[in-house]
Amino acid sequence: MGVKLESKPISKLGYINYQEGNIYYVFHQGNETCAEAALLAGCDFYGGYPITPSSEVAEVLSRRMPQEGRVFVQMEDEIASMASIIGAALGGAKSMTATSGPGFSLMQENLGYAVTAEVPCVVVNVQRLGPSTGGPTSPAQGDLMQTKWGTHGDHPIIALSPTSIQEVLELTIVSFDFAERYRTPVVLLMDEIIGHMRERVGYPRKQDINIFERKKYLEPGEDYKPYSLDYDSDVPPLLSFGEGARYHVTGLIHDEAGFPTLNKKEVTEWYDRLYRKIDKGLDRILLYELYNMEDADTAIISFGISVRVGLEAMQKARQKGLKVGMVKLLTVCPLPEEMLRQVISGVKKVVVPEMNRGQLVLEIDRLNKTGVELIHVGTSDGEIVRPEDVLKALED
């Protein structure tokens, strides 16, 4: 039993080079940290609309962005917020917005636009309980499937989910990298607990961060094609508006030059590349950590705040002599399917704690080809999953 697989932690990306003596430690809240990390990552533009439990991101940036000579604007709603960050990104800005459930629903329209037009941007969703106005502002993790499929039509998307405030810092920075590197919106999927919890965070210096920067200039005589099929990475570099190329951007399916097309060949080429660019990046995009999986006959698989619950349950189970391991998913869209398949087929039981009525567990079930026993431990009453309930599922 058990699986010998390597973790793929955030540190493997080498984006942040923590220098002992040059780390600035503060006791910070998740939302504050997200805002400060965005500044470190070079965010030039924030357009947002206030909503609990994400408002602190906007509040901190309304104070901090002008201090840095960058732009903060409060838009009239979340539809406009999402639109504004796409417009700003096309102007060359690294852009971001932050919201929660109801606002995230409103953003879906233009989130799909950013996917289609391949415009880099970062969308923070600090999840709260329930559909509609729901239960503000109790925590939940009920937006996982919405993150994956919220906007209409088949499409790939990247979503990252932190489990601690230090990871909020790191994954915010990673979000900006992935957005620019793969020309895609990236969703930073937090939850109310991560957003409002305070922990000690170690901030690196700006010069110790090394992430992907857009560096496209028009070559003399170049016939710039914003959606060219000619790149090995399948990510044609993005040239900002105003740099001389005068190209067209649309939410309609388009050809290599950006003009609308319904030609079957061109539509298929466009769609294939949209998926292929993410597939080719999977080695970098998929981030996860494995704990005690080498000898485990039972695996806990989770994301976000519920990972902390899972880890505690794992420790308690180990004290009782149970061979329990844990998979912490940091990238939740797309999922590391190959790794998960190996984990699932290498154990007798899988337990999935999450603060919802069953979302990640559906994905695990889909990957469960060997019929391993699968138990969901969920809450949907605004309370975090209790370690005792996870332990009970492990023992049963």
Added chain:
Amino acid sequence: MERTAPLIHDMLRPNKKFPSVWCPGCGNGIVLGCLLRAIKAQGIDHNKVALVSGIGCSGRMPVYADFNTLHTTHGRALAFATGLKLARPDLHVIVIMGDGDSLAIGGNHFIHTCRRNLSMTAIVVNNKIYGMTGGQCSPTTPVDSVATTATYGNIDQPFDISHLAAVAGAAFVGRSTVFHVRELENIISQGLNKKGFALIEAISNCHTYFGRMNRIGQAPDMLKWMKDNTAPVLMDPEKRKDKVTRGVFVDKETIGFLQHYEQLVEKAIKNKELLKQWKQKREHKDDEAEEQAG
């Protein structure tokens, strides 16, 4: 007026297939012509123009024009444009929308963009109907007019686009029609030069749906309607009563959002070196913009 052939070669994309998507005789082409002539007359560098549009017949305008062009989602053009302008103050951001696009689904963005007063020029092509989707009722369809979703006649009160923009705080508001081509071009030119948000309402014809369903006739009949039923706002009110007014309704000197933001940044930046760099960057962009404007 600029002769047509050089204008086409200079301002339209060589790689776009013509004829356009529009019905023969549609006012959209006239509005596009007015806009291109106004841009050309001011000598604005094509690289510094961003033409942003929403969804609908008018939304297809940018595809033909040789600028940085952005065809957005339905109703959201102004919100995309706001982000773009704030990120790139050196660009001339021009927004084209239809009446349904800007006032129904985009109504909230419309009033807030007027209020925010960011230096952009927006043109609403008002043909009083949804053309692209086949003749449905819009927020400017007159009471009792027929549409495919108002088969017994519309009972909703229409918006007056220009007045709405004025009360919402736009720095410049003007209206003309696709019959009054020189006047429309002139008003667009004034809008392009305005500091603050400029809103231009271009009354246009959709003979394919509005004209046919309301028995007004073909494109020439609709143009004649514009001639007979509109009057300059400066005309004696007695003589122009019952007519739709044309002209410039609002032309205010305002500080504008960008300059306001700059003042705010100067207050907020504590690091002196950063402040110096920031000012230099801005001045450079302003210079560029001025050079472009000639």
